Amino acid sequence: xxxxxxxxxxxxxxxxxxxxxxxxxxxxxxxxxxxxxxxxxxxxxxxxxxxxxxxxxxxxxxxxxxxxxxxxxxxxxxxxxxxxxxxxxxxxxxxxxxxxxxxxxxxxxxxxxxxxxxxxxxxxxxxxxxxxxxxxxxxxxxxxxxxxxxxxxxxxxxxxxxxxxxxxxxxxxxxxxxxxxxxxxxxxxxxxxxxxxxxxxxxxxxxxxxxxxxxxxxxxxxxxxxxxxxxxxxxxxxxxxxxxxxxxxxxxxxxxxxxxxxxxxxxxxxxxxxxxxxxxxxxxxxxxxxxxxxxxxxxxxxxxxxxxxxxxxxxxxxxxxxxxxxxxxxxxxxxxxxxxxxxxxxxxxxxxxxxxxxxxxxxxxxxxxxxxxxxxxxxxxxxxxxxxxxxxxxxxxxxxxxxxxxxxxxxxxx
Amino acid sequence: xxxxxxxxxxxxxxxxxxxxxxxxxxxxxxxxxxxxxxxxxxxxxxxxxxxxxxxxxxxxxxxxxxxxxxxxxxxxxxxxxxxxxxxxxxxxxxxxxxxxxxxxxxxxxxxxxxxxxxxxxxxxxxxxxxxxxxxxxxxxxxxxxxxxxxxxxxxxxxxxxxxxxxxxxxxxxxxxxxxxxxxxxxxxxxxxxxxxxxxxxxxxxxxxxxxxxxxxxxxxxxxxxxxxxxxxxxxxxxxxxxxxxxxxxxxxxxxxxxxxxxxxxxxxxxxxxxxxxxxxxxxxxxxxxxxxxxxxxxxxxxxxxxxxxxxxxxxxxxxxxxxxxxxxxxxxxxxxxxxxxxxxxxxxxxxxxxxxxxxxxxxxxxxxxxxxxxxxxxxxxxxxxxxxxxxxxxxxxxxxxxxxxxxxxxxxxxxxxxxxxxxxxxxxxxxxxx
Numbered sequence: 069x070x071x072x073x074x075x076x077x078x079x080x081x082x083x084x085x086x087x088x089x090x091x092x093x094x095x096x097x098x099x100x101x102x103x104x105x106x107x108x109x110x111x112x113x114x115x116x117x118x119x120x121x122x123x124x125x126x127x128x129x130x131x132x133x134x135x136x137x138x139x140x141x142x143x144x145x146x147x148x149x150x151x152x153x154x155x156x157x158x159x160x161x162x163x164x165x166x167x168x169x170x171x172x173x174x175x176x177x178x179x180x181x182x183x184x185x186x187x188x189x190x191x192x193x194x195x196x197x198x199x200x201x202x203x204x205x206x207x208x209x210x211x212x213x214x215x216x217x218x219x220x221x222x223x224x225x226x227x228x229x230x231x232x233x234x235x236x237x238x239x240x241x242x243x244x245x246x247x248x249x250x251x252x253x254x255x256x257x258x259x260x261x262x263x264x265x266x267x268x269x270x271x272x273x274x275x276x277x278x279x280x281x282x283x284x285x286x287x288x289x290x291x292x293x294x295x296x297x298x299x300x301x302x303x304x305x306x307x308x309x310x311x312x313x314x315x316x317x318x319x320x321x322x323x324x325x326x327x328x329x330x331x332x333x334x335x336x337x338x339x340x341x342x343x344x345x346x347x348x349x350x351x352x353x354x355x356x357x358x359x360x361x362x363x364x365x366x367x368x369x370x371x372x373x374x375x376x377x378x379x380x381x382x383x384x385x386x387x388x389x390x391x392x393x394x395x396x397x398x399x400x401x402x403x404x405x406x407x408x409x410x411x412x413x414x415x416x417x418x419x420x421x422x423x424x425x426x427x428x429x430x431x432x433x434x435x436x437x438x439x440x441x442x443x444x445x446x447x448x449x450x451x452x453x454x455x456x457x458x459x460x461x462x463x464x465x466x467x468x469x470x471x472x473x474x475x476x477x478x479x480x481x482x
Numbered sequence: 483x484x485x486x487x488x489x490x491x492x493x494x495x496x497x498x499x500x501x502x503x504x505x506x507x508x509x510x511x512x513x514x515x516x517x518x519x520x521x522x523x524x525x526x527x528x529x530x531x532x533x534x535x536x537x538x539x540x541x542x543x544x545x546x547x548x549x550x551x552x553x554x555x556x557x558x559x560x561x562x563x564x565x566x567x568x569x570x571x572x573x574x575x576x577x578x579x580x581x582x583x584x585x586x587x588x589x590x591x592x593x594x595x596x597x598x599x600x601x602x603x604x605x606x607x608x609x610x611x612x613x614x615x616x617x618x619x620x621x622x623x624x625x626x627x628x629x630x631x632x633x634x635x636x637x638x639x640x641x642x643x644x645x646x647x648x649x650x651x652x653x654x655x656x657x658x659x660x661x662x663x664x665x666x667x668x669x670x671x672x673x674x675x676x677x678x679x680x681x682x683x684x685x686x687x688x689x690x691x692x693x694x695x696x697x698x699x700x701x702x703x704x705x706x707x708x709x710x711x712x713x714x715x716x717x718x719x720x721x722x723x724x725x726x727x728x729x730x731x732x733x734x735x736x737x738x739x740x741x742x743x744x745x746x747x748x749x750x751x752x753x754x755x756x757x758x759x760x761x762x763x764x765x766x767x768x769x770x771x772x773x774x775x776x777x778x779x780x781x782x783x784x785x786x787x788x789x790x791x792x793x794x795x796x797x798x799x800x801x802x803x804x805x806x807x808x809x810x811x812x813x814x815x816x817x818x819x820x821x822x823x824x825x826x827x828x829x830x831x832x833x834x835x836x837x838x839x840x841x842x843x844x845x846x847x848x849x850x851x852x853x854x855x856x857x858x859x860x861x862x863x864x865x866x867x868x869x870x871x872x873x874x875x876x877x878x879x880x881x882x883x884x885x886x887x888x889x890x891x892x893x894x895x896x897x898x899x900x901x902x903x904x905x906x907x908x909x910x911x912x913x914x915x916x
Contacts, residue, residue, distance in 0.1 A: 078769050085776035092783035096581050099787070132575055141567075145574070195570040208642075208794040210915050218916060286801055287913040299913040339915070 104198045105132070105148040112151060112167050116158060124158040132197065135185040139347045144185035144194035146202060154181055175246055183350075189233050190214055221298055222306065224249075224332060235340035236283075238352055250340065253333035260324060261446050264364050264403050265393055273364040275393045276321065283342035291316065305335035320390030322449030371397050374464050382464025385457045394448075397468050404443060408468045416462055423458045425450055498765045509764035516768065518703055520711065522760040523767055527712040532607070532866075535774055536600035540628075541699065542778045543593040548692065550586040554579075558638065560684035562677045565640035566796045573793065584786030590632050592782070594811050597628045602882060606875050608856075608863045609713035615853035617705040620698055622849055627695050629811060634687040636809050637680060645797035646806040648675060648683075650816060654808070657834030674799070714864035804898045804912070813892030814885045815842060820900055845881075 109128050116125035134145040147153050155169035170176070179189070187194040192213035196202040204212035212218065219229040231247040238244040243251040257263075263272035266279045287301040294315050297303045304315065309331035312321040326334070371392050374383045386392060394403035411419070422429050426448040430436045440447060453461070500506035507521035526532060557576050559568040572579035601621060604610055610618035637648045652675070656666045671678030710716060761767070794803070808816045818837030823830065862868035867875055895902055897909040 078766075078773060082769060082773045082776075085773050085780065089776045089780040089783070092780045092787070095787060096578070096783060100578055100581070195567070195574055197574045201574075208792075210795060212916055214916075287915055288801075288804065290913060292913055299911065301913065301915045304913075 106130075108149045108166065109151055112157075115164065115167070116160075119160060121158055121160060124160075127157050134194075135182060137183075137185045137188075139350065140185070140188060142185055142187055142194050144187050145197055146186040146192065146194060148197060149199070149202075150186075153186075187211070189230060191233065222302060222332060223328070224336075228332075228336070232336045232340045235337065236342055236344050237346055237350060239341060241352060244352075249329070249333040250337055252330065253337035256324075256326070256330055256334060257337065260449075261403075261444065264446070265321075271364075273366060275365040275368050275390075279338065279341060281341055281343045282338040283340055302335055302339055305338050306331045309334045318388055320393055322390065323452055324449055365393050365403060368393050369396050369399070369402075371464075372468065374467055376463065376467065378460055378463040379467050380464075382460035382462070385453070385460050386464060389451045389453070389457075391451075391461075397465075401443075403446060404448060407465060411462070411466045412469055419462050419465070420458050423451075423453055423461060500762065500764060503762065506762040506764050516764070518707070519763045519767060520707060521763055523763050524711065524715040524760050526714045526864075528761055528766065528770070532714050532864075533712060534599075534603060535770075536596055536603055538771060538774050539778055540593055540596045540600055542775045543589045543596060543782075544695065544699070545775075546589045546779065546782060547586060547593065550582045550589070551688065551692075553582050554586060555688060560638065560681055562640060562680055562797070565638065565680065566793075569639045569641075569793055573790075580790065581783070581786050584789075584791050585782045587791035588782045588785040590635060591810070592778075594628055594632050597625050598811075601625055602878065605878055607713060607866055608858065608868070608871055610853045611713075611856065611858075611860060611863050614709050614713060617702060617709060618853050619850060620702050620705060622846070624695060624698050624702060626846070627691055627698070631687060631691045631695065632811065633809060634683040634691065637675070637683045638687065639793055640680065640797045641792075642794040642797060642801075642803050643792055645675060645799070646803055647809050648679075650806055650808040651812055654812075654815060654819060654834055654838035657832065657838045659835070659839070662839075712864070716864050805896055805900055807892065807896065810889055810893050814888035817888040817892045817896075 109130065113125045113128045116122075116128070128151055129148075132145060133147045133151065134143050135147060136143050149166060152158055152163065152167045153170050158167070159169070170181075185194065186192070190213055191204060191211045193202050193204045193206075193209050193211070196204075200206055201209070202213075203215070214226060214229045214233065216226045219226045222229070228249050231250045234244060234247050235250045238247070238250075243254060262268075262279075265273040265276040267274060267277075268279050270280075272278075285301060287299075287304070290301065290304045292299050292304060295304050295307050297307070306328075308315040309324075309326055310328070312319040312323055369392060371383055371386050374380045395405070395407050396402050398406065398408035400406050414422070427450060430440060430447050498509075500509060510516045510519055510521050554572065557568060557572050557579065559565055569583070572583050574580075576582075604618065604621065610621075633648070633651060636651075637644045652666050652670060655669070656662045658665060667673060669679070669682065670676075671682050706712065807813060815837055818841055819833040820837070822833030822836040824833070856874070858868075858871045858874070862870050891902075894905045897903040897907075898912075903909055
């Protein structure tokens with residue numbers, strides 16, 4: 069009973085610990101009860117009172133607001149800060165940007181807020197309630213808010229960037245009002261007959277990758293070593309459309325010499341093709357005209373072997389540039405004509421001019437225009453061949469003078 | 483006025499000072515929550531420096547985990563469709579949800595650490611010898627259960643971090659000979675991590691394992707008293723006792739708190755040196771426990787305010803994050819797996835068996851057998867780092883240090899493709915979509 073421990077020597081530590089835990093609990097309560105959105109609505113209330121709109125100020129909500137969209141698997145709490153999004157609180161002019169209502173846009177009637185919410189078109193993290201997380205410019209959120217700053221990185225406007233989201237629903241439209249860039253991309257996609265090689269929605273060729281869900285490509289699987297600019301999938305797609313071989317060495321995809329706008333449009337189209345299961349009532353009625361039936365590449369035949377060294381070089385170029393995706397040497401037409409005996413039909417001079425710039429030759433010759441009609445109006449893409457490449461290919465062609473099928477030229481054999 | 487103020491002060495500070503020893507003992511034995519403590523406790527067992535109160539800290543962490551966990555259960559949905567989004571709701575709109583989740587996460591990490599440190603303390607003080615071997619085994623079981631509790635909880639957010647950490651963990655388990663594949667199948671309810679794995683982990687995490695820990699914890703505490711209190715007050719450890727000659731502990735009997743007549747429960751006496759160095763559990767022990775609880779509680783809150791529990795992208799079985807890491811307390815095993823994987827030409831010998839099964843299996847077997855193999859003199863029991871136990875304490879120090887270093891390497895220095903990076907070096911940024 070004489071122990072010194074009977075003295076109350078734990079008093080100060082205990083007082084310290086209880087004070088510390090009380091402070092900790094108070095800090096937690098403070099953080100909980102002063103969220104960003106509450107401060108924002110408070111500012112709005114004060115602002116409205118300052119402009120004399122007392123009745124409007126009283127209607128500013130004091131709790132979390134959300135648009136719940138079970139059909140889209142989304143909940144958009146954006147409107148906890150953007151409380152006046154539907155002009156239900158105030159219609160005053162010159163409100164601060166956060167409190168302005170959504171502009172009256174022609175397509176808004178068909179896309180009402182209670183059915184579509186915010187993030188379905190704008191991107192961002194609808195679950196979140198603080199600005200950084202809600203706008204989605206944070207780690208571990210793949211769907212950031214489509215802002216002007218983000219669009220600027222690609223030389224696009226915000227509206228153009230948002231066309232990508234429009235097309236997640238409207239992908240089967242032939243063209244959609246208001247999405248000029250996507251419409252342009254769809255036209256190019258049709259004109260260049262991309263589905264001759266690429267698969268799309270269960271149809272199309274097998275020579276190149278299936279593009280049905282091209283927008284779900286994992287950016288980590290892309291090679292960025294030759295890509296200039298931001299290390300993003302959108303930028304990769306833009307650069308790849310402009311110059312496939314520069315991004316993917318030995319790519320079989322033709323270089324269509326697309327303009328910047330065309331490349332951006334196609335890249336946005338690719339990123340819009342995502343696997344998102346929208347319920348049927350959200351999807352627009354299909355308005356696509358029946359596509360003309362075109363030949364598609366289901367098998368890429370190996371070209372017949374060559375003997376002379378220059379011809380062997382020519383065969384290499386022939387395969388490397390993907391010529392064999394469209395042309396066979398003996399065995400009949402594919403996307404393009406059979407090339408066996410081509411050196412008997414055309415002289416070297418003509419072949420050289422043709423290989424250097426096919427479109428120019430077609431433009432000059434009505435006969436060729438008529439002939440290419442047989443091939444679905446597909447004009448051979450300019451492959452930017454060097455003089456050496458052209459010589460080698462012509463040498464290679466010369467090894468197959470007759471129209472007769474060459475034994476080694478059957479599809480699928482080497 | 484002065485008297486009033488002093489009364490008010492006493493009322494606020496609520497000082498409990500029992501008038502007699504009997505009153506003090508009654509306060510312990512008549513209270514459901516305190517009756518499992520002894521009425522008096524030896525000063526040596528009461529000090530901070532002997533036990534570091536690690537067991538008490540672990541118990542309070544468990545209490546915090548149970549309370550926050552039960553609250554979280556009201557909001558969490560154990561389905562692959564909803565789990566991730568219910569966590570998002572807990573983070574953003576459930577009242578105090580963010581702090582509950584952060585506190586649960588931090589308390590879980592701390593509990594793994596503290597239980598491990600508690601085991602080290604018991605080893606370094608030789609407190610597992612002789613009749614205490616049984617409680618050492620119970621303690622080992624509690625350590626493994628703590629690890630498994632944390633591991634099952636890791637999957638529940640169903641994000642990339644959860645999914646791939648559990649993938650790494652269960653793939654290591656697969657390397658066990660004969661039983662490995664079957665074990666993984668039973669644990670996951672299939673061959674892949676999906677809905678059945680999630681619900682199994684959930685039930686293990688919220689019912690089976692906590693219940694088992696609670697039962698074992700009760701036994702652990704009861705056993706401490708049955709074994710005569712903490713080892714530091716063991717008669718064998720008193721300086722008077724000669725090496726090799728153990729004074730038999732005088733048996734002491736207690737009435738069964740009036741529940742049944744008679745004095746049948748025999749308990750080893752813990753105080754060979756008389757009552758003069760003992761303190762009453764009420765209020766001294768209780769006050770210290772309150773202090774420890776408040777300190778632990780405050781620590782978890784402060785950590786929760788500083789750093790939140792992570793939540794990555796929703797789980798995606800087709801997209802492996804680079805690098806994919808196991809939970810931190812298994813990272814030393816993942817590190818061993820990675821470095822013991824041998825490549826000779828085209829031949830690859832998986833390190834999964836060595837790093838994932840052999841090393842941890844051996845460590846557990848040695849830990850189980852050690853109380854029966856240990857030949858150090860019994861009078862060293864209850865003292866920190868005695869000379870006679872230099873070798874085995876040294877070996878454990880080195881082992882613990884190796885584990886620590888491997889965990890730190892795995893945690894801080896392993897970047898994409900499991901390449902080594904210095905902590906101050908930047909990893910290459912993964913490309914983004916937009």
